Amino acid sequence: MANINELLDWVLVPVVLVVKILFKGMFFVLRPIISLFNPQSVIVSQEDQVTFDKDRHKKRKRAGKQ
Numbered sequence: 001m002a003n004i005n006e007l008l009d010w011v012l013v014p015v016v017l018v019v020k021i022l023f024k025g026m027f028f029v030l031r032p033i034i035s036l037f038n039p040q041s042v043i044v045s046q047e048d049q050v051t052f053d054k055d056r057h058k059k060r061k062r063a064g065k066q
Helices: 002-037 056-065
Strands: none
Touching: none
């Protein structure tokens, strides 16, 4: 059984390599196409930006007075 197992391991090595190359090629071709539908950045106006500091209400009041 060990000899048969080793023979199968050696036979399947080229098959696994071909499948890996096939999937890497598909990924290489499809990645730029997928990136067209997934924008990386979005321009946001200053009014829509989120602030995380505790004085945000004071800053907004000061900005409204100017």
